[in-house]
Amino acid sequence: MTRAAQTGEWAGALRRVTPPARRFLARRPGVLARLALWSLAETGQAFLVGYGVARAVDQGFLAGDVRRGLLWLAIALVAVLFGAPVIRGVFTQLAGLTEPLRDGLVRRAVDRSLARAAWGGAGGTDRAAVSRLTNQVEIARDSFAGLVLTLRSFVFTAAGALLGLLSLHPALLVVVLPPLTGGLLLFLATLRPMAAAQRRALAADEALGDHAARSRAALRDLTACGTGPGAARRGAELVDAAAAAARALAGWAAVRTAALGVAGQLPVLALLLAVPWLRGRGVTAGALLGAFTYLVQSLLPALHTLMTALGAAGARLLVVLDRIIGPEPDATKASGPGTGMPAPGHRARPKPAYPAAPRPAADPPDADLPDAAGPDSADPVGARSPVRGRRPVRGGPAAAVELRSVTLSYGARAQPVLDSLDLRVAPGERLAVVGPNGSGKSTLTRLVAGTLAPSGGEVRVAGREVTGRAPAELAALRVLVPQEAYVFSGTVADNLAYLRPDADRADLDAAVGALGLRPLVERLGGLDAPVRPADLSPGERQLVALARAHLSPAPLLLLDEATCHLDPASEARAEEALARRRGTLLVVAHRLSSAVRADRVLVLDGTEAVCGTHEEALERSPLYRDLTGHWNGGPARTP
Numbered sequence: 001m002t003r004a005a006q007t008g009e010w011a012g013a014l015r016r017v018t019p020p021a022r023r024f025l026a027r028r029p030g031v032l033a034r035l036a037l038w039s040l041a042e043t044g045q046a047f048l049v050g051y052g053v054a055r056a057v058d059q060g061f062l063a064g065d066v067r068r069g070l071l072w073l074a075i076a077l078v079a080v081l082f083g084a085p086v087i088r089g090v091f092t093q094l095a096g097l098t099e100p101l102r103d104g105l106v107r108r109a110v111d112r113s114l115a116r117a118a119w120g121g122a123g124g125t126d127r128a129a130v131s132r133l134t135n136q137v138e139i140a141r142d143s144f145a146g147l148v149l150t151l152r153s154f155v156f157t158a159a160g161a162l163l164g165l166l167s168l169h170p171a172l173l174v175v176v177l178p179p180l181t182g183g184l185l186l187f188l189a190t191l192r193p194m195a196a197a198q199r200r201a202l203a204a205d206e207a208l209g210d211h212a213a214r215s216r217a218a219l220r221d222l223t224a225c226g227t228g229p230g231a232a233r234r235g236a237e238l239v240d241a242a243a244a245a246a247r248a249l250a251g252w253a254a255v256r257t258a259a260l261g262v263a264g265q266l267p268v269l270a271l272l273l274a275v276p277w278l279r280g281r282g283v284t285a286g287a288l289l290g291a292f293t294y295l296v297q298s299l300l301p302a303l304h305t306l307m308t309a310l311g312a313a314g315a316r317l318l319v320v321l322d323r324i325i326g327p328e329p330d331a332t333k334a335s336g337p338g339t340g341m342p343a344p345g346h347r348a349r350p351k352p353a354y355p356a357a358p359r360p361a362a363d364p365p366d367a368d369l370p371d372a373a374g375p376d377s378a379d380p381v382g383a384r385s386p387v388r389g390r391r392p393v394r395g396g397p398a399a400a401v402e403l404r405s406v407t408l409s410y411g412a413r414a415q416p417v418l419d420s421l422d423l424r425v426a427p428g429e430r431l432a433v434v435g436p437n438g439s440g441k442s443t444l445t446r447l448v449a450g451t452l453a454p455s456g457g458e459v460r461v462a463g464r465e466v467t468g469r470a471p472a473e474l475a476a477l478r479v480l481v482p483q484e485a486y487v488f489s490g491t492v493a494d495n496l497a498y499l500r501p502d503a504d505r506a507d508l509d510a511a512v513g514a515l516g517l518r519p520l521v522e523r524l525g526g527l528d529a530p531v532r533p534a535d536l537s538p539g540e541r542q543l544v545a546l547a548r549a550h551l552s553p554a555p556l557l558l559l560d561e562a563t564c565h566l567d568p569a570s571e572a573r574a575e576e577a578l579a580r581r582r583g584t585l586l587v588v589a590h591r592l593s594s595a596v597r598a599d600r601v602l603v604l605d606g607t608e609a610v611c612g613t614h615e616e617a618l619e620r621s622p623l624y625r626d627l628t629g630h631w632n633g634g635p636a637r638t639p
């Protein structure tokens with residue numbers, strides 16, 4: 001979030017909270033009046049402390065009248081002792097403000113939670129309700145009480161002390177007031193930027209913590225996919241951001257300390273320096289001593305407490321009040337990758353920093369499941385059937401992949417990524433899926449792979465519905481090779497035979513040859529040589545994953561940009577080898593050549609889809625014409 005946005009958020013919270021706060025106070029004039037009366041006693045007390053000292057010196061000790069001096073000191077002492085019942089009275093009245101505040105906040109929190117529960121739906125349950133009802137309401141009450149106490153104390157004490165200074169000699173005010181108000185204004189000016197800096201520091205801290213926790217959980221995948229350096233780079237960026245935020249916060253804290261120094265210590269210094277000037281204007285020694293007493297005994301402690309309380313309790317109170325009585329958080333905004341609920345209309349989602357490489361099911365493929373695929377059983381009618389808006393032909397041999405009116409939304413109120421999509425891919429067919437970023441290509445492969453359940457409709461592979469199937473069953477039906485290939489520590493042979501544990505040397509050798517993996521295997525020291533995933537380039541890791549998929553007995557191969565790190569020649573060779581393999585191929589294409597090699601192309605464009613041969617797609621889809629133009633003239637990757 002930008003600095004301006006955070007400051008705006010702060011101002012917005014202040015704007016939202018101020019009117020109800022004003023109404024709350026306006027409804028309690030009696031309590032406020034009684035509080036003011038007790039506080040007036042505090043003014044008198046502050047006044048008497050300095051005044052008593054000044055008179056004790058001038059009219060008592062310096063005038064040789066010790067009894068009178070002691071009497072004035074006794075008056076000052078009584079004023080100090082009188083502070084205790086005053087505080088008691090203040091606290092009694094304070095309860096008349098804090099308890100209704102707590103009741104009101106609890107009521108509000110309960111109402112809101114009930115309303116959310118009544119809305120129901122995926123985001124309907126309000127798990128934060130308990131926190132709001134207990135912790136947050138108590139924070140609000142304590143912060144509010146602290147603020148009222150300190151603000152009130154500062155105002156009435158300062159009034160007493162300033163009145164006292166005026167009564168001792170007006171020249172004292174001329175010396176004390178400028179640094180005092182200057183420091184106060186400086187302090188007030190730091191409030192907003194300091195709160196924004198505090199939020200930024202918290203956000204940076206949370207982002208860093210989140211990254212560290214996710215990296216720790218994903219260590220194995222990071223190593224296997226070779227994305228460790230990327231994660232480390234991101235971590236370093238977050239550390240830098242957190243350090244910058246902490247430095248900014250420290251900077252504002254320094255300004256605030258300076259403000260406290262200016263308002264708190266400078267008046268004392270100014271008074272000391274101005275002694276000759278003040279003496280020249282007839283300020284007595286007693287008045288000077290009284291002035292110092294006002295500063296040290298009353299003004300400075302009140303000021304210090306005020307600044308600390310406003311800085312900490314004020315910010316806390318504002319944040320918590322805004323959470324409880326501010327506008328309902330927009331469910332669509334609060335959603336996102338984390339909650340699985342994108343905002344309506346939201347199309348672009350940042351890829352997760354390190355997508356977990358899907359691990360193949362550890363169980364060996366289930367031999368009972370029929371392998372319905374095979375080039376011999378190709379169904380040209382089904383293969384050419386349109387992709388959308390028309391029911392696929394039924395009754396023939398099971399399609400390798402069949403989508404029946406499939407809809408997928410990532411959240412209850414989110415726009416669907418795929419909408420009523422019908423698709424039939426014949427056994428042995430090679431289908432290329434193309435489309436701009438965020439058009440749903442990966443979503444489609446995950447649906448077909450059975451790792452994502454559709455919001456509506458049915459996904460079948462080899463005639464079997466995939467939703468809810470056990471991983472071992474899914475592994476027997478299909479292999480999904482994602483962009484970040486998964487290679488684990490073990491021998492080359494272990495890696496290659498992972499999906500086909502009974503593969504013999506000849507099988508492994510054939511796969512190595514078909515995929516053009518031989519130079520790599522030789523470099524590593526043969527099939528029995530150990531593999532350290534981090535030693536392989538991303539392209540080499542992809543080749544290993546593709547050879548593993550080539551060996552798999554699953555009838556359907558899903559390649560989700562699984563060749564993106566290969567050069568065009570290696571990619572063509574890999575795709576040809578995989579296409580020659582007995583089974584069906586669904587490729588998320590990132591080069592025109594991939595699409596041209598395929599039997600058919602599925603063009604995803606938002607929730608629209610066009611399916612046909614390369615030529616048909618060129619004719620029917622303006623988007624495909626754009627993409628091919630881009631591929632021909634521009635960079636090789638999908639735009």
Ligand SMILES: Nc1ncnc2c1ncn2[C@@H]1O[C@H](COP(=O)(O)OP(=O)(O)OP(=O)(O)O)[C@@H](O)[C@H]1O
Nearest residue numbers: 337340342347348349410437438439440441442443
């Ligand atoms: N887990 C998720 N939660 C919320 N939204 C998601 C999630 N996964 C994908 N999306 C959203 O669904 C849409 C399609 O995403 P998908 O990754 O399938 O597109 P894609 O065509 O594969 O994109 P790319 O070319 O960038 O890989 C995007 O708008 C994306 O933001």
